[in-house]
Amino acid sequence: MLTSLVIGVFQGATYGLLAVGLVLVYKGTRVFNFMQGEFGTVAAYATWGLVANAHVPYGFAVLAGLACAVLLGLVVERLVIRPLLDSPKITLLVATVGAALLTISLTTLFGKSEGRVLAPALGSKNFFILGAGVATQQLLLVAVLAGLAVALAYFFSRTDLGLAVLATSQDAFATRVVGISVPAMSRFIWGFAALLGGIAGILQAPIGVFGPGFMTGLFIVPAFTAAVLGGMTSLPGAFLGGELVGVAQSLGIYYLERFHIPGTADLTVFALLLAVLLVRPQGLLGKEA
């Protein structure tokens, strides 16, 4: 049981990291962004391509991968989001799904559909924590998540730019009144969210074998569950939600496996999502923070 708990915590880190990007876009622009996972997939592919094929030093490849993600975020903002800004939010949601599917098709086209292996950032040693085998890459992921949590909390409460992001989501007219450019904020939010997605993708890819759409296919639904669990607008909520989903999933597998039910992992996530939406739709920390 404890072992499952530990596995869940590490699994949850990726959900939390993706969920933070979802919350950021939702806070800033009130859009449910189904493209978030693909920022990660593209960053992972770019990094892998440079490391495995061009033998670029790992650090540079990571930076290039993140740059690709940010570029993609800016392109999506300019070509998909901005022209639709005055449309109903559901149109925007569908548009982000479309952008994600297009990205998956393109990565399949250029990257082939076979599984790829990206080397872990800090070697491939394993540890055992309470009986659970944990790779250094997973430790790194949790450390980065924790670091980002602190950095983002500081950003949103102490910096002018962070406050401006919050302002944009609260009153667009007042945002213009104080002289903040709303299009510039929209660009910033999408670029920043894409960066977070890219970080998630590059950290997650070496933990298994990856292929086209892996961040969307495996992680986007649990990440949305995490974000909703946290209240959709709360960054600490997103971190916490990620961990909760990870742990619930892992415990679900632990307890339900003996009944030989297929797909227990997904089942637990959906059950959790439904339960939250029915019982506490405003989430656990449903406030702007």
Add this chain to the structure above:
Amino acid sequence: MPLLELDGLRTGYGAVPVLHGVSLSVEEGETAVMLGLNGAGKTTTMISIAGLLRPWAGRIHFDGKPIHGKDARELVEMGIVLAPEGRHVFPALSVQNNLRLGAWPKRRDAGLVKRTMDRVFEVFPRLLERRDQLAGTLSGGEQQMLAIARGMMASPRLLLVDEASLGLSPKLAQEVFETMRRINRDGTTVVIVEQNAGVLRIASRAFIMLKGQIVYAGAGEELRRGGELRKAYLGTPD
């Protein structure tokens, strides 16, 4: 040369015209007041000057430079700042953070921001008491004050205040007018839109707007004494 000059300003919403050629001018250092009935076009005039609504025709000059067609961001940087009608504060941010965002164009000058905030808290002691409270939980009158205080934070040359006293008790309204006078003494040119003719006490110039046009422009004092004039245009003898 006037600090602000409007010449034949026309604009509206969608295809519906609201302003039918508004002309007025305000000298640097003045406190000007615009009175008018509901729906006359006062707010429309203010947001056009502030770059939040595009003029269809006509010219706006600030400090001699044409500014019609410029967007709000540029105008805020030039020193034209609006305290909008309708409590447009950031509800989920603290009073202090609302003020901090008001200083957006000056954000790289931490010393100036600090000094301005000290001055704002001196002028609005109520906001100092509530500096950590979320703006959305302030009373209507306090939010009104916050909107004005946020405008001050940009250290503007021209502060446009749309409805300074709406929803305030007569006593508090006088208090806010007094505050506006202090802001003006600090060197800011002020234009106030008001329903309460009590504001004329602090006005050096007054305009009356009727159906999208300026029908009276003159000294504030003149309008204060001329009960007939007020009655004719505003329907209020006092």
